Amino acid sequence: MIPMQTSIPILNSSIDFEFAVGLLHGAAVVDEYRTLADLEGVFDDEDLRSSMDPTILVYSVSCVFPVKNGKEGGLFFGTTSIRPGTVGDEYFMTKGHFHSKIDTAEFYWGIKGEGVLLLMNEDRTIRAERMVPGSLHYIPGRTAHRTVNVGEEPMIFGACWPSDAGHNYEKIRQEGFSARVRRGPHGPEVVEV
Numbered sequence: 001m002i003p004m005q006t007s008i009p010i011l012n013s014s015i016d017f018e019f020a021v022g023l024l025h026g027a028a029v030v031d032e033y034r035t036l037a038d039l040e041g042v043f044d045d046e047d048l049r050s051s052m053d054p055t056i057l058v059y060s061v062s063c064v065f066p067v068k069n070g071k072e073g074g075l076f077f078g079t080t081s082i083r084p085g086t087v088g089d090e091y092f093m094t095k096g097h098f099h100s101k102i103d104t105a106e107f108y109w110g111i112k113g114e115g116v117l118l119l120m121n122e123d124r125t126i127r128a129e130r131m132v133p134g135s136l137h138y139i140p141g142r143t144a145h146r147t148v149n150v151g152e153e154p155m156i157f158g159a160c161w162p163s164d165a166g167h168n169y170e171k172i173r174q175e176g177f178s179a180r181v182r183r184g185p186h187g188p189e190v191v192e193v
């Protein structure tokens with residue numbers, strides 16, 4: 001099958017986006033990788049995480065930044081691929097963050113695999129949305145967001161967010177989310193903590 005591709009002429013180079021699989025190609029694409037070593041304190045069972053192979057890849061993010069980070073009015077775009085796996089019974093997931101400019105929102109959409117999007121308000125009220133290919137998710141401002149792969153294959157999703165949003169990881173590092181997603185006897189369970 002011929003992949004559907006879109007070229008975005010930016011930064012004097014072009015980006016190709018394969019919609020069906022969420023792959024971004026081009027000289028201006030920035031790739032980041034998060035292994036178990038980068039995720040200290042993220043999983044409930046920190047002793048188990050620290051005893052596991054630190055080189056295991058948990059997720060990767062490919063982004064395009066058409067304007068300077070922090071500039072008002074622009075948009076950033078990226079795809080995230082979370083590998084299947086667990087630490088104990090807790091599924092692989094992203095670190096999660098509020099935006100530094102806390103009122104800024106974001107769109108996510110499911111591309112491949114099966115996931116859960118955790119959305120937490122500043123008062124720690126939490127809700128979960130199921131992510132599947134074609135699902136669309138609006139993340140309002142003032143809402144922390146974390147994604148979890150609850151399937152057996154990579155869970156891939158797209159994201160688009162304001163170029164002045166920034167990332168506040170510190171609040172989540174200190175306080176965590178108010179729910180965890182675990183493998184239960186009958187499938188994934190969102191367990192409030």
Ligand code: S6P
Nearest residue numbers: 061078080094095096097159161
């Ligand atoms: C950026 C957007 C995503 C995440 C990515 C990784 O605002 O929400 O691109 O950065 O899914 O998650 P995290 O929490 O490690 O940044």
Ligand code: ZN
Nearest residue numbers: 099106145161
């Ligand atoms: Zn975000």
